Structure formats: structure tokens, C-alpha cells
Amino acid sequence: MSGRIIVDVEALALPAGRWTAVVGPNGAGKTTLLKALAHLLPVQGSVQLCGRPMEDWPAKARARALAWLGQGEPGADDLLAHDVAMLGRLPHQPWLAAPSAADHFAVERAMRKTQCWDWRDRPLGRLSGGERQRVLLARAFAVEAEVLLMDEPLANLDAPHQADWLLVVRELVAAGRTVVSVLHELGMALHADELLVLQRGRIAHQGASANPDTHAALRDVFDHRIEIHEVAGQWVVVPR
Numbered sequence: 001m002s003g004r005i006i007v008d009v010e011a012l013a014l015p016a017g018r019w020t021a022v023v024g025p026n027g028a029g030k031t032t033l034l035k036a037l038a039h040l041l042p043v044q045g046s047v048q049l050c051g052r053p054m055e056d057w058p059a060k061a062r063a064r065a066l067a068w069l070g071q072g073e074p075g076a077d078d079l080l081a082h083d084v085a086m087l088g089r090l091p092h093q094p095w096l097a098a099p100s101a102a103d104h105f106a107v108e109r110a111m112r113k114t115q116c117w118d119w120r121d122r123p124l125g126r127l128s129g130g131e132r133q134r135v136l137l138a139r140a141f142a143v144e145a146e147v148l149l150m151d152e153p154l155a156n157l158d159a160p161h162q163a164d165w166l167l168v169v170r171e172l173v174a175a176g177r178t179v180v181s182v183l184h185e186l187g188m189a190l191h192a193d194e195l196l197v198l199q200r201g202r203i204a205h206q207g208a209s210a211n212p213d214t215h216a217a218l219r220d221v222f223d224h225r226i227e228i229h230e231v232a233g234q235w236v237v238v239p240r
């Protein structure tokens with residue numbers, strides 16, 4: 001990015017054992033921030049994972065602690081879905097070792113959670129957009145990392161599979177894992193514990209998703225083109 005500062009964050013702490021959704025208008029810097037947190041982009045300053053600077057982590061230990069799902073990731077289309085999900089276990093495997101029983105167990109569990117176990121023997125390139133996304137989600141879940149960073153994890157997912165994703169995230173958080181996801185779908189984002197609201201490369205607001213200040217910040221960054229209503233105990237976002 002030729003040295004240009006895209007996201008300017010003075011200090012940011014994302015709470016452990018919680019789910020934070022990163023939201024904001026197009027171009028606000030959500031993907032850039034997530035990539036910087038994942039150590040995929042250079043940062044001026046320091047990013048810490050579980051209280052330890054990223055660069056101090058041995059690469060493999062970091063890959064076990066931090067799972068990453070990018071937006072529209074190019075995948076190896078010839079790989080079978082099962083082999084793609086197994087890539088999530090690489091940080092757990094000794095060099096050139098065959099996957100262990102624990103690896104197979106983790107992959108099957110992840111693929112069943114995202115409901116892609118039935119087509120485990122199909123090549124990635126022959127899956128629909130949503131089917132493919134579920135395999136990539138399984139890969140991220142199979143890492144069994146402390147921290148999961150996911151950019152647009154719901155891309156191409158139909159409503160029932162979005163609900164499944166929500167359940168998995170809830171389970172992970174209940175088990176003490178930390179989830180950070182960029183979400184465009186604000187109704188889904190408002191299911192998160194916390195919202196990090198970005199605007200023009202800066203943090204406009206960070207707070208609990210049920211907090212009225214958070215809703216006010218959302219309305220602000222979207223130029224008051226949204227309304228937020230509570231319907232049957234859930235937040236519903238309506239464009240206007």
C-alpha cells in the first residue's frame with residue numbers, strides 16, 4: 001500500500017472471550033484493520049496477541065493461536081473440501097507428518113458444524129459460493145484457535161447457515177474464545193457482544209451492541225440512512 005496510512009488507530013483493545021463485530025461504511029478500513037491485526041499488513045506501532053507482541057510469537061504457535069478467514073479468499077480449486085479444511089490443522093502438525101487422529105476429529109467436527117461434511121470429497125472449485133464459504137469457515141474453526149479473525153464470514157451464506165454460524169460463534173465465545181468479525185449485515189453485527197464502528201480509517205465508537213450510544217454512532221457513520229428497531233428482543237436495521 002506504498003506506505004500510505006489507511007487506518008489510524010491510537011490504541012485499541014479487543015476484549016478476550018467476547019465477540020466483536022467491526023462495522024462501518026464501505027472503505028472505512030475494516031478489512032485493513034483486520035489484516036493489520038492478523039499481521040498480514042505492516043503496522044506502525046505494535047499489535048499484541050494475548051498480551052504478547054505479534055513479532056515475538058513463533059510463527060507456528062501464532063498460527064495455532066490466531067485463525068484467519070479472509071474475504072473472497074482465492075482457494076486451490078483442485079483441492080478436495082476435506083483437504084482444504086485440514087489446512088487449518090497445519091499449525092498443529094509436525095513438519096511433513098500425516099494428520100493425527102486429533103486433526104481428523106477437529107476437521108470432521110468443524111465440517112459438521114458448518115454443514116459441509118457431506119461433500120468432503122468434492123473439489124473446492126465445483127462448489128457454489130456458499131458451499132465454498134462453509135468449507136473455508138470449517139478450515140478456520142478447525143484451527144481451534146484462541147482468537148478468530150473473520151472478514152465477511154457470512155458472504156454467500158443463506159439465512160439458515162448464517163444462523164448456524166451465529167451458533168458456532170456463540171459456542172466459541174462461551175468456551176472463552178475471542179472472535180472478531182467484519183460484518184456488513186448490521187442486523188447480524190448487532191448480535192455481537194461489542195461493536196467497533198469505523199469511519200474514514202478511524203475508530204468512531206467502540207461499545208456494547210445493545211448500548212444506545214453504539215446505535216447513535218452507527219446512525220452517524222451511515223449518515224442517518226438507517227433506523228434501528230428492537231423487534232421481539234432482536235435489533236433490526238432498516239435502510240432509509
Ligand SMILES: Nc1ncnc2c1ncn2[C@@H]1O[C@H](COP(=O)(O)OP(=O)(O)OP(=O)(O)O)[C@@H](O)[C@H]1O
Nearest residue numbers: 001002006024025026027028029030031032033184
Ligand atoms: N491494496 C490497497 N492499496 C491502496 N489502498 C487500498 C488498498 N486496499 C484498500 N485500500 C483503500 O483503503 C481504504 C480502506 O479499505 P478497506 O478494504 O479496509 O475498507 P472496508 O471498510 O473493508 O471496505 P468495504 O466495506 O468496502 O469492504 C479504502 O479507501 C481503499 O480504497
